[in-house]
Amino acid sequence: MRQIGFSTGALALGDFRKALHWLQGTSITAVELSALRDAELPVLMGGLRDLDLRRFTYIAVHAPSRFTSLRETEAANWLRPCIDRGWPVVVHPDVVKHADCWKPFGALLCVENMDKRKGTGRTANELDAFFEWWPDATLCLDVAHARQIDPTMSHAFEILRRFGDRLRQIHISELDVAGRHERLSLSTVLAVRRISRWIPSAVPAIIESRIGVEAIGREIAMVQSAFGEEPSKVAGMTGALEK
DSSP: OOOEEEEHHHHSTTOHHHHHHHHTTSOOOEEEEEOOBTTHHHHHHHTGGGOOOTTOSEEEEEOOSBOSSSOHHHHHHHTTHHHHHTOOEEEOGGGOSOGGGGGGGGGGEEEEOOOTTSSSSSSHHHHHHHHHHOTTOEEEEEHHHHHHHOTTOHHHHHHHHHHGGGEEEEEEOEEOTTSOEEOOOHHHHHHHHHHGGGSOTTSOEEEOOOOOGGGHHHHHHHHHHHTTOOOOOBTTBOOOOOO
């Protein structure tokens, strides 16, 4: 069965400790520690020693999506402990100006495809340049971004065709008209089913839906349905698909 987890930033914006607390009551073993706003990064990385993450068998960290209070090189330095821990670091390619500062991450650098608001990193052709810079880097396929670019999922398929051997994890959620992550719908489930055969079961799915704790089981069930798995209960949560 596919490993399914959550982004802490989706569950509790800017409060990774609250998100981790919510996940304690579930059977979830995958998590992405989010620092999308660069001011959050020193707090997250500085607090790692106090976190009990032993229950998670897959841990990734999401780098900032823009740099305002930190320079890009400073952010990369803050993330260096991820190398020793073997944690993938997800980056938005559109904010990269200093590619060399990310090279030490090697295969732990995980490049995410972008949505239509961004100027690059949206398609396979645009991602190609970044993988030339970082030949060992891996891929985070964001299903919602790919579906926004092309609802038929042909762009997602092309990304998988060309870079599927680099695939480390996926992001899954719904996007509203403003590009904000929302809870999953049946249309997203059906879109994922179009490409699910090219996503190995060993690749973790990280949910980025902005939801409350009461909807965790529902989102997991939706993802399981998208990959043709039998929806299951999550440590006492409902797990049932809602209309």
